[in-house]
Amino acid sequence: YQMLLLLLLVASCAAIPQNLSEKMFTFPQETNTAHVRLTTSRQNLPAVTVCFRFFTDLKRAHSLFSLALPSFDNAFLFYNLASLDSFQMWVRNTAANFEGLDFKLNKWQSVCATWDAASGLVQLWVDGKPSSRKFTNSGSNINGPIIIALGQEQDSHGGGFDVKQSFVGMMSDLHMWDYKLSPCEIQKYTNGRGYAKGNVLNWNSLEFQIVGRVLIENKQNACQ
Numbered sequence: 001y002q003m004l005l006l007l008l009l010v011a012s013c014a015a016i017p018q019n020l021s022e023k024m025f026t027f028p029q030e031t032n033t034a035h036v037r038l039t040t041s042r043q044n045l046p047a048v049t050v051c052f053r054f055f056t057d058l059k060r061a062h063s064l065f066s067l068a069l070p071s072f073d074n075a076f077l078f079y080n081l082a083s084l085d086s087f088q089m090w091v092r093n094t095a096a097n098f099e100g101l102d103f104k105l106n107k108w109q110s111v112c113a114t115w116d117a118a119s120g121l122v123q124l125w126v127d128g129k130p131s132s133r134k135f136t137n138s139g140s141n142i143n144g145p146i147i148i149a150l151g152q153e154q155d156s157h158g159g160g161f162d163v164k165q166s167f168v169g170m171m172s173d174l175h176m177w178d179y180k181l182s183p184c185e186i187q188k189y190t191n192g193r194g195y196a197k198g199n200v201l202n203w204n205s206l207e208f209q210i211v212g213r214v215l216i217e218n219k220q221n222a223c224q
């Protein structure tokens with residue numbers, strides 16, 4: 001009976017959006033199961049911006065944000081490579097490589113990526129600094145039922161995880177928009193002040209489901 005109550009509680013938590021302001025997800029362990037699953041009713045995106053902050057000491061390759069469609073497992077994927085200055089952005093299963101970026105271990109960093117179907121260009125922003133603009137995939141929207149996994153890299157729609165691509169660390173302030181943020185808006189996001197919250201995913205009103213050992217914790221701010 002208690003188990004049933006617990007299950008009902010878990011089910012209802014998943015359905016109700018939560019305000020994660022001043023919170024973070026902690027991924028404390030290397031597994032091929034633990035993740036946060038996000039869904040959205042939006043199914044047809046002509047452009048995308050995704051921004052979040054993360055902290056890790058991983059020196060191997062890992063997925064930071066894995067968005068899959070039934071037709072493309074890497075429909076929109078942030079993939080950090082083993083060498084810290086190399087990064088891949090995947091759009092509809094086509095990758096662009098970015099080199100010489102300023103990623104650091106054991107430091108909170110902001111990252112944003114923008115893409116639009118018209119130009120097919122992807123650009124990455126690390127702590128507000130822009131990368132080169134690179135072509136991935138143009139002419140088609142990100143279209144279909146979206147499943148996003150934080151903490152794991154999808155090789156199928158909602159699954160196909162590999163422990164050696166999992167994320168260990170913390171993540172916060174995730175937002176997703178269906179348009180390209182301007183450089184000025186990305187600067188505002190990076191500074192954490194006065195930016196328009198995501199209209200596809202909003203950290204202050206987030207629907208999600210936790211699978212396995214992922215914790216919601218307070219951000220560890222120093223005393224004022």
Ligand SMILES: *[C@@H]1O[C@H](CO)[C@@H](O)[C@H](O)[C@H]1NC(C)=O
Pocket residue numbers: 019020021204205
């Ligand atoms: C979330 O919480 C923050 C801090 O308490 C508050 O400023 C903000 O208005 C809240 N947002 C929503 C959508 O409830």
Ligand SMILES: [Ca+2]
Pocket residue numbers: 073074153154155156
């Ligand atoms: Ca994949």
